[in-house]
Amino acid sequence: MNGLLLINKDKGMTSRSVDNKIMRHFxxxxxxxxxxxxxxxEGLLIIAINEGTKVLPYLENDTKTYIATFELGIETSTLDNTSEVIKKIDVPKLTKSEIEAVLVSFLGEIEQTPPQTSAIKVDGVPLYRYAHxxxxxxxxxxxxxxxxxxxxxxxAPFLEIEVMTGKGTYIRTLGKDIALKLGTIATTIKLVRTKNGQFKVEDAQKIDDIDNxxxxxxxxxxxHLISIDVDETQKEDIRNxxxxxxxxxxxxxxxxxxxKVLAILERSSPQLYRVKRGFNL
Structure with a gap:
């Protein structure tokens, strides 16, 4: 078995635990x-198996779409609902047009400070280890x-948005930053990934259905890449x-x-292509 599996991850599971179940089963x-x-x-988690793992680097820059629900007026230590509330403030009266104007201000390139519980490394150590x-x-x-x-x-106080992001975006931080512009604070209480590049959560399956x-x-x-058929001589050259x-x-x-996919080719000079990643299928 080589390729990708679309899993609709349940709340409470780690992504790694899904990997482990796939490893054991297959x-x-x-x-x-x-x-x-x-x-x-929760939502769409793309799992690669065997030769499919070679595909992942070519999907990393795909956009991701989420539906996020924020509770305004409270903040937890992790910016989600898995930790204690550390701050509470009043939520101002907000109109739909005021909220939409703030949301639009986040379009395009923005700056974010990753949460202290993220996996980003500082001095070679993931931030969440320091946080613990x-x-x-x-x-x-x-x-x-x-x-x-x-x-x-x-x-009020629940704000639900849909957002399509590029690589490396933290939705918890986005919620916090949106709330600041609205004159309050926020915690993410629900997060569902609905799309990842060309793939949709509607086409995903629960891990409990692992046999099917x-x-x-x-x-x-x-x-998403252009595909070309090569002749037998080119096939042998690619293999070598x-x-x-x-x-x-x-x-x-x-x-x-x-x-059958032989390889991903990279243009090295005009009319010349070299093997970037080969597949054994």
């Missing part, structure tokens, strides 16, 4: 996931990109890691032979 250690979901979050010891570290701001954001509902999981083959997983000549302009191509 008796392989070559399993990984794309974009960790915190235990309190009660140590607070200075975390540099990072630039992230918000492609789309819209208000779904607001019934549908595999997305390598060619479909790389469907040789540079091949192609009259193409794309920086990356998926080379196939008789409907």
């Amino acid at each position: 008796k392989t250690r070559r399993v990984g996931h794309l974009g960790t979901l915190d235990p309190f979050a 010891k009660g140590i607070k570290k200075e975390v540099p701001k990072r630039k992230v990109y918000i492609h789309k954001i819209r208000l779904l509902s607001y019934e 999981l549908r595999i997305i083959p390598i060619d479909k997983a790389l469907g 890691g040789k540079v091949i000549m192609l009259s193409r302009l794309e920086p990356l191509l998926v080379a196939t032979y008789e409907r």
Whole structure:
């Protein structure tokens, strides 16, 4: 079995625990996931198995879409509902137009300070390890990109939004920053990932249905890249890691032979492509 599995992760599970279940069931250690979901979050988790793990680096820059619910007026130590409330303040009276105006201000490139409970490393150690010891570290701001954001509902103090983000965006931090512009504080109480690139949560399955999981083959997983069929001579050259000549302009191509993916090719110079990643299918 080689490819991707679309899992609709339940709240309370770690992304790693999903990996482990897949490993045990399919008796392989070559399993990984794309974009960790915190235990309190749910929704689409893309799992790669065997040769599918080679696909993950080519999906990392895909956009991700979430539906997030924030409770305004409270803040917890982790900015989600898994820890104690450390602060409470009043929530100002807010209109729909005021909220929408604030949401629009987050479109495009923004700066975020990752939460202290994130996996970002400082001095070689993940931040969450410092947090567990009660140590607070200075975390540099990072630039992230918000492609789309819209208000779904607001019934004080609960604010629900849909947001499409680029790589590395922390929704908990986004909620905190939105609340600050609204004149209050916030904690994320529900988070659902609904899309990841071309994949949707509607097509995902629960891990409890592990005996009937549908595999997305390598060619479909790389469907966002241009695919070309090569002849037998080119196939042998690719298998042997040789540079091949192609009259193409794309920086990356998926080379196939008789409907099987051979490799991802990278343009090294005009009309010349080298093997970037080979597949054993």
